[in-house]
Amino acid sequence: MQDPNRQAWKRWALLVGLPCAVVALGSVWLYKPDTQREAIAASAIAVLALLLFALTMPRRAAIRTRRSRASSPDDPA
Incomplete structure (x- = not known):
């Protein structure tokens, strides 16, 4: 597991990291603005x-909380 x-x-x-990175890098590297307004x-x-x-x-805190809620009091994990 x-x-x-x-x-x-x-x-x-x-779901989030890759699309955000593509948008951020693409908007700066691939797009060639002609005016100052487009650059901004x-x-x-x-x-x-x-x-x-x-x-x-x-x-990490949110994941630990979910893990602690999922375990029972008898379960040492």
């Missing part, structure tokens, strides 16, 4: 994708 922490990270990486918009999109990337990462 896999560690729930590892499963949460894998799920997050596929591309930068804003990259920053928002980075914030979403960082703020949605799985937390």
Whole structure:
């Protein structure tokens, strides 16, 4: 059986992490803005994708809480 922490990270990486990274990097590297306004918009999109990337990462405390609720008082795990 896999560690729930590892499963949460894998799920997050596929559903949130990878798309956010693609948007952030693509908006800066692939998009060539012609005006200053377009450059600011591309930068804003990259920053928002980075914030979403960082703020949605799985937390260890939430996983520990779920694990402790799932175990019974008789179970030492």
